[in-house]
Amino acid sequence: MRIVILTGAGISAESGLGTFRDKDGLWTKYDLNEVATPEGFAKNPQLVTDFYNARRANCASAQPNAAHHALARLEAALPGQVTLITQNVDDLHQRAGSGHVIQMHGALMSALCAGCRHRWPAPPVMALTDRCPACGQARTRPDVVWFGEIPYHMDAIAEAVETCTHFAAIGTSGQVYPAAGLVAEARGNGAQCIELNLEPSEISRVFQHRRYGPASEVVPAWVDSLLD
Numbered sequence: 357m358r359i360v361i362l363t364g365a366g367i368s369a370e371s372g373l374g375t376f377r378d379k380d381g382l383w384t385k386y387d388l389n390e391v392a393t394p395e396g397f398a399k400n401p402q403l404v405t406d407f408y409n410a411r412r413a414n415c416a417s418a419q420p421n422a423a424h425h426a427l428a429r430l431e432a433a434l435p436g437q438v439t440l441i442t443q444n445v446d447d448l449h450q451r452a453g454s455g456h457v458i459q460m461h462g463a464l465m466s467a468l469c470a471g472c473r474h475r476w477p478a479p480p481v482m483a484l485t486d487r488c489p490a491c492g493q494a495r496t497r498p499d500v501v502w503f504g505e506i507p508y509h510m511d512a513i514a515e516a517v518e519t520c521t522h523f524a525a526i527g528t529s530g531q532v533y534p535a536a537g538l539v540a541e542a543r544g545n546g547a548q549c550i551e552l553n554l555e556p557s558e559i560s561r562v563f564q565h566r567r568y569g570p571a572s573e574v575v576p577a578w579v580d581s582l583l584d
């Protein structure tokens with residue numbers, strides 16, 4: 357088995373980190389154009405910096421849940437056979453023990469220099485006056501992929517999806533591309549595809565298999581079924 361797993365905000369919901377498009381989701385409270393686009397950052401960099409500082413503080417006080425731990429257990433049981441791709445910018449997969457995590461939308465715990473593209477561990481509270489440790493410029497921004505920007509690691513992701521035998525999407529609404537298009541590619545390459553979500557997503561019909569319920573329940577059960 358070569359297993360590719362794509363996770364979204366739903367896997368961290370039970371750890372207290374809000375999703376984006378659910379009833380009380382982040383995009384019902386904030387205008388994504390203001391806080392999650394390069395244009396929004398150019399217009400009001402302090403607003404964006406405050407938004408990600410608040411999310412970083414939330415993340416720091418959150419703990420991985422049973423779904424994160426189950427995926428770490430799967431990776432440990434099948435070394436080299438599991439690729440975990442996440443749309444999430446939190447570090448809960450890594451804190452649960454997952455070693456091979458591809459963060460395609462960036463990471464809250466990382467800072468990026470808009471000048472030289474150097475990255476370094478983000479301080480708990482980032483400031484616009486923070487200087488890049490490599491080039492010294494004060495052009496620091498959150499190391500997060502904003503709408504209109506190209507996701508990270510797309511070559512590694514394409515390679516993993518091309519050769520996988522199993523593809524699972526966990527806790528994602530299937531509304532944001534290119535992530536939402538990966539299942540069709542995996543299916544086109546003959547993979548068995550499963551959706552694990554609280555409810556059917558926008559792309560449920562593309563999956564051969566589906567299990568609905570809270571991630572903390574359906575993910576450990578799915579992992580058990582794979583390792584049986």
Ligand code: APR
Nearest residue numbers: 364365366369375376377443527528529532553554570571
């Ligand atoms: N267990 C399983 N699934 C859940 C749970 C839960 N406890 N709670 C919510 N969900 C599901 C919802 O039903 C929904 O389908 O998680 C999904 C969350 O969807 P979104 O909020 O749209 O999040 P996501 O799909 O990760 O968003 C994709 O959009 O805003 C951008 O860059 C951001 O990475 C993000 C991308």
